[in-house]
Amino acid sequence: MDEKLLEVKNLTFSFHTYGGVVKAVRDVSFDLKQGEVLGIVGESGCGKSVTSQCILKLNPEPPGFFEGGEILYKGQDIVKMSEKEMRAIRGKEIGFIFQDPMTSLNPTMKVGKQIEEIFVGRKDMTAAQKKEKALEILKLVGISDGEKRYNQYPHELSGGMKQRVMIAIALVGKPSIVIADEPTTSLDVTIEAQILDVLKNLQKEMNTSVIMITHDLGVIAKMCDRVVVMYGGKIVERGTVDEIFYHTKHPYTKGLLHSIARLDTDKNQRLEPIEGTPPDLFAPPKGCPFAARCEYAMEICSKLPPEIYHISEQHETECWLHHEFAPETDLNRKEA
Numbered sequence: 055m056d057e058k059l060l061e062v063k064n065l066t067f068s069f070h071t072y073g074g075v076v077k078a079v080r081d082v083s084f085d086l087k088q089g090e091v092l093g094i095v096g097e098s099g100c101g102k103s104v105t106s107q108c109i110l111k112l113n114p115e116p117p118g119f120f121e122g123g124e125i126l127y128k129g130q131d132i133v134k135m136s137e138k139e140m141r142a143i144r145g146k147e148i149g150f151i152f153q154d155p156m157t158s159l160n161p162t163m164k165v166g167k168q169i170e171e172i173f174v175g176r177k178d179m180t181a182a183q184k185k186e187k188a189l190e191i192l193k194l195v196g197i198s199d200g201e202k203r204y205n206q207y208p209h210e211l212s213g214g215m216k217q218r219v220m221i222a223i224a225l226v227g228k229p230s231i232v233i234a235d236e237p238t239t240s241l242d243v244t245i246e247a248q249i250l251d252v253l254k255n256l257q258k259e260m261n262t263s264v265i266m267i268t269h270d271l272g273v274i275a276k277m278c279d280r281v282v283v284m285y286g287g288k289i290v291e292r293g294t295v296d297e298i299f300y301h302t303k304h305p306y307t308k309g310l311l312h313s314i315a316r317l318d319t320d321k322n323q324r325l326e327p328i329e330g331t332p333p334d335l336f337a338p339p340k341g342c343p344f345a346a347r348c349e350y351a352m353e354i355c356s357k358l359p360p361e362i363y364h365i366s367e368q369h370e371t372e373c374w375l376h377h378e379f380a381p382e383t384d385l386n387r388k389e390a
């Protein structure tokens with residue numbers, strides 16, 4: 055699983071607005087390896103969706119624009135690609151599952167025909183073979199009454215079923231990477247669990263690399279191998295799922311973990327939301343973006359941006375607490 059399929063290097067993406075330039079993504083770097091599921095987690099407005107949409111150049115330009123950085127896919131820089139080159143990549147090389155399936159399913163076309171679009175240009179397949187394959191795909195994502203669903207329009211399906219169809223369309227064309235942007239946010243918990251199972255099973259079966267965008271650490275725990283935590287347009291911590299959950303090093307990640315219920319959460323224990331609001335990205339703070347909300351903040355934090363501290367081979371964080379002269383806290387105590 056060591057081959058890097060995608061490398062995002064120092065990506066900075068901004069938007070021109072009437073109020074000025076919004077720096078939505080600032081100096082973000084990460085990579086994605088063959089067959090892994092990478093989670094990008096953070097509150098809304100932290101830059102996670104803009105980052106993921108940069109990979110397929112889906113942010114409107116203008117008003118959006120790349121200020122710097124590279125997105126290397128199989129060694130080629132996506133930032134420099136033309137719209138024509140991107141059309142050859144979208145859906146075929148890199149698939150996208152949106153939060154709301156109605157934004158990407160065609161409401162005027164029957165579900166079966168939309169799945170069959172995967173096989174457009176396949177001269178070796180007859181119409182009957184395409185239909186047979188579409189029915190197989192519906193079965194693969196857990197839709198049992200395939201023949202009936204094949205002939206229905208998207209609005210005739212439930213939210214969960216539409217999302218299954220989206221997953222089928224995104225994965226069955228065998229792209230190298232699938233980006234799933236909050237794919238289960240609009241669904242109830244039971245359906246969410248089923249959809250995540252479908253996605254995980256297909257991902258494993260096809261050895262697809264997945265970037266999972268979510269605000270929900272529960273989804274990260276269930277799906278991902280590694281996690282990138284974003285705040286204020288920047289990455290503040292990254293590591294394996296175990297490192298992020300059990301050896302948390304950044305106050306924001308700690309805050310996120312305390313704001314969700316876990317299986318071992320006592321029912322009388324109060325969940326603690328993170329007080330305050332994210333920074334203004336028109337004028338990002340010159341120091342640490344989390345300083346105004348951080349219970350550990352020190353004088354240096356609002357003056358200088360923190361450096362990157364390497365905790366282990368995979369685990370890194372941008373927080374002054376890990377400077378050798380910082381006072382000891384639960385987040386920087388040396389582990390035995």
Ligand code: SF4
Nearest residue numbers: 342345348355373374
């Ligand atoms: Fe908190 Fe300072 Fe660390 Fe930022 S750098 S998260 S303000 S302790």
